[in-house]
Amino acid sequence: MVSIRDVAKEAGVAISTVSKVLNNYPNVSEETKQKVNAAIAGLGFVPNTIASALSSKKTGRVALVLDVNRHAQTVDEIPMQYIIGAINKAKEKGMDITTVFFTMIAEMNVEEMIRYFQSQSIEGLIICGLSKEDVVLRKLVKSSKFKVVLIDAPGVSESTSSIHIDNTKAQYEVAKKFLNENNCRKVLYISGKKNGYVSEERLTGMKQLAEELGLKVLIRTGNFSELEARKLTMQYAKSKEAIICASDLMAIGAMKALIDMDIYRPVCGFDGVSLMGYAGKQMHTVRQDFQGIAANAVEELSRLMEGGSGQDIVLPHKLIRIKYLDVIS
Amino acid sequence: MVSIRDVAKEAGVAISTVSKVLNNYPNVSEETKQKVNAAIAGLGFVPNTIASALSSKKTGRVALVLDVNRHAQTVDEIPMQYIIGAINKAKEKGMDITTVFFTMIAEMNVEEMIRYFQSQSIEGLIICGLSKEDVVLRKLVKSSKFKVVLIDAPGVSESTSSIHIDNTKAQYEVAKKFLNENNCRKVLYISGKKNGYVSEERLTGMKQLAEELGLKVLIRTGNFSELEARKLTMQYAKSKEAIICASDLMAIGAMKALIDMDIYRPVCGFDGVSLMGYAGKQMHTVRQDFQGIAANAVEELSRLMEGGSGQDIVLPHKLIRIKYLDVIS
DNA sequence: TTGTATGCGTTATCAG
DNA sequence: CTGATAACGCATACAA
Numbered sequence: 001m002v003s004i005r006d007v008a009k010e011a012g013v014a015i016s017t018v019s020k021v022l023n024n025y026p027n028v029s030e031e032t033k034q035k036v037n038a039a040i041a042g043l044g045f046v047p048n049t050i051a052s053a054l055s056s057k058k059t060g061r062v063a064l065v066l067d068v069n070r071h072a073q074t075v076d077e078i079p080m081q082y083i084i085g086a087i088n089k090a091k092e093k094g095m096d097i098t099t100v101f102f103t104m105i106a107e108m109n110v111e112e113m114i115r116y117f118q119s120q121s122i123e124g125l126i127i128c129g130l131s132k133e134d135v136v137l138r139k140l141v142k143s144s145k146f147k148v149v150l151i152d153a154p155g156v157s158e159s160t161s162s163i164h165i166d167n168t169k170a171q172y173e174v175a176k177k178f179l180n181e182n183n184c185r186k187v188l189y190i191s192g193k194k195n196g197y198v199s200e201e202r203l204t205g206m207k208q209l210a211e212e213l214g215l216k217v218l219i220r221t222g223n224f225s226e227l228e229a230r231k232l233t234m235q236y237a238k239s240k241e242a243i244i245c246a247s248d249l250m251a252i253g254a255m256k257a258l259i260d261m262d263i264y265r266p267v268c269g270f271d272g273v274s275l276m277g278y279a280g281k282q283m284h285t286v287r288q289d290f291q292g293i294a295a296n297a298v299e300e301l302s303r304l305m306e307g308g309s310g311q312d313i314v315l316p317h318k319l320i321r322i323k324y325l326d327v328i329s
Numbered sequence: 330m331v332s333i334r335d336v337a338k339e340a341g342v343a344i345s346t347v348s349k350v351l352n353n354y355p356n357v358s359e360e361t362k363q364k365v366n367a368a369i370a371g372l373g374f375v376p377n378t379i380a381s382a383l384s385s386k387k388t389g390r391v392a393l394v395l396d397v398n399r400h401a402q403t404v405d406e407i408p409m410q411y412i413i414g415a416i417n418k419a420k421e422k423g424m425d426i427t428t429v430f431f432t433m434i435a436e437m438n439v440e441e442m443i444r445y446f447q448s449q450s451i452e453g454l455i456i457c458g459l460s461k462e463d464v465v466l467r468k469l470v471k472s473s474k475f476k477v478v479l480i481d482a483p484g485v486s487e488s489t490s491s492i493h494i495d496n497t498k499a500q501y502e503v504a505k506k507f508l509n510e511n512n513c514r515k516v517l518y519i520s521g522k523k524n525g526y527v528s529e530e531r532l533t534g535m536k537q538l539a540e541e542l543g544l545k546v547l548i549r550t551g552n553f554s555e556l557e558a559r560k561l562t563m564q565y566a567k568s569k570e571a572i573i574c575a576s577d578l579m580a581i582g583a584m585k586a587l588i589d590m591d592i593y594r595p596v597c598g599f600d601g602v603s604l605m606g607y608a609g610k611q612m613h614t615v616r617q618d619f620q621g622i623a624a625n626a627v628e629e630l631s632r633l634m635e636g637g638s639g640q641d642i643v644l645p646h647k648l649i650r651i652k653y654l655d656v657i658s
Numbered sequence: 659t660t661g662t663a664t665g666c667g668t669t670a671t672c673a674g
Numbered sequence: 675c676t677g678a679t680a681a682c683g684c685a686t687a688c689a690a
Contacts, residue, residue, distance in 0.1 A: 048668070104420050
């Protein structure tokens with residue numbers, strides 16, 4: 001392996017000088033810079049990030065903490081979108097990102113968790129979908145041992161930022177448009193999780209609309225489960241005019257149930273996942289740009305790691321309808 | 330940060346002794362081992378993997394190289410399954426895994442690619458779905474600069490293993506069962522990619538069966554595209570009795586097309602993805618355990634990194650039919 | 659069985 | 675603007 005020392009020798013300069021051009025320090029003359037770069041190219045030198053990290057005490061390592069299979073079943077594309085968005089942005093920023101699943105750290109207590117991330121030399125975390133019940137993880141965030149960006153959860157502090165769409169508003173808007181178009185007043189609202197941050201926000205949006213329009217809405221908790229939404233639909237849909245769900249997956253569950261029940265009720269979703277294209281009907285939903293959210297989270301984490309302080313970031317959403325042919329082309 | 334040196338001081342032993350118990354070397358007395366472990370626990374010491382890697386020149390870092398969005402569109406769950414399987418196994422084995430997308434390295438030449446991975450201190454690669462056209466990546470593999478496990482591509486060598494199911498046999502079997510059950514002889518076979526390894530193997534399986542049963546089969550290339558399969562179905566299905574596709578996604582595209590055409594033809598898929606549950610009909614398909622394959626790949630890579638030499642690994646498959654209610658529960 | 663000393667490839671401080 | 679040189683935290687050959 002060719003090292004900085006070889007480059008120095010080849011270029012006829014000191015090691016420290018090479019280091020300086022490598023990290024483009026200001027005080028290097030054009031001339032030596034050229035010499036060094038020539039040597040680097042000639043030798044095919046590639047800086048050793050490990051050594052760099054050890055010396056500088058900056059690893060640039062970041063973990064993307066995800067909950068696979070809690071929101072949903074096997075086909076959940078949302079985590080994948082987060083991964084794609086985060087990894088691409090991390091590469092762009094020269095950060096080193098690693099993916100961690102909730103299940104991998106579920107059994108740990110705070111100390112173990114801290115050690116786990118420290119042993120990996122991780123400086124920052126992006127946590128997707130932290131819930132109120134993730135006590136340990138929340139303690140970890142509060143400990144301020146790491147810079148953290150929370151996706152879809154509150155908790156801004158000096159070292160923690162939060163990033164999300166305006167769930168309340170989005171739910172309000174999509175439900176309003178949906179109900180308006182279908183002219184319904186008796187609705188079944190299938191909520192997400194009890195104690196889930198986004199679930200509660202969306203529920204609030206629904207309640208606001210209900211109050212404003214004087215709707216009759218029956219609220220049930222679907223736990224973001226397609227199966228649960230199916231069951232609730234079978235149980236309650238007949239006496240309702242429309243079904244509004246706090247997630248697309250539940251909306252699909254509801255729609256499939258309606259088809260099996262052989263009755264029709266309009267269904268409204270939330271998230272804008274492409275699976276909606278397979279549900280058979282074009283449903284109203286809210287589109288979140290998950291890749292964009294994750295990319296933003298990486299940017300924000302990078303800012304925190306450079307000394308910035310936490311903030312709350314609200315990203316835009318769109319009201320859309322998804323159809324099969326759009327999804328596959 | 331508490332280091333090995335602090336532990337040594339606390340335990341009243343030498344640094345090297347601590348290092349030895351950390352890496353459980355044989356020649357350490359129970360007594361000192363206890364002392365050291367006590368000190369470790371007391372101080373909350375966590376070994377610095379960066380320093381360890383620098384010193385030992387073994388990083389244990391591995392890259393999972395994936396092709397997102399080539400087989401398919403947005404909803405492709407297969408890469409996600411690979412990621413889950415690989416990451417979980419890597420954690421279990423104490424390896425450090427990072428995910429890389431083809432798009433991130435697509436523009437590089439071999440030297441750049443080698444440097445890219447070297448700069449990340451990566452020792453091994455798991456490459457999913459390498460095709461004949463990925464010339465640069467294939468050169469990288471041949472360079473033997475890294476230990477490599479290829480998923481779904483041939484190329485065994487001293488430093489490279491290959492892992493896959495028996496695609497030829499699987500295609501043969503599933504098509505046979507499917508045709509037998511539906512009693513068809515005139516079939517449209519929608520193949521994967523020209524020059525794709527698995528595509529060609531599956532095609533071979535189909536041809537074997539055709540020969541054996543004296544079938545009339547029209548072969549068209551669908552490029553693993555749902556949309557393309559849809560088009561081909563619209564074009565050719567009417568005059569055929571059945572459609573066999575080299576992937577589930579294409580099978581879904583075909584099935585949806587048939588529904589829109591308002592004709593019925595049995596369709597057979599390949600892969601066993603859960604999206605099949607949403608296609609409206611229960612189709613025959615081959616189930617691959619993608620998580621298991623990825624987990625095996627990590628194991629195999631670990632073996633290679635410890636000095637083992639490359640081998641060809643064939644994993645089992647299953648013939649199944651997927652229905653919606655199984656997918657969501 | 660334990661300790662000493664050297665080096666891994668960088669960065670950073672401080673003279674020059 | 676450039677060059678020595680001391681860390682960084684750990685592993686390991688070698689000495690004791």
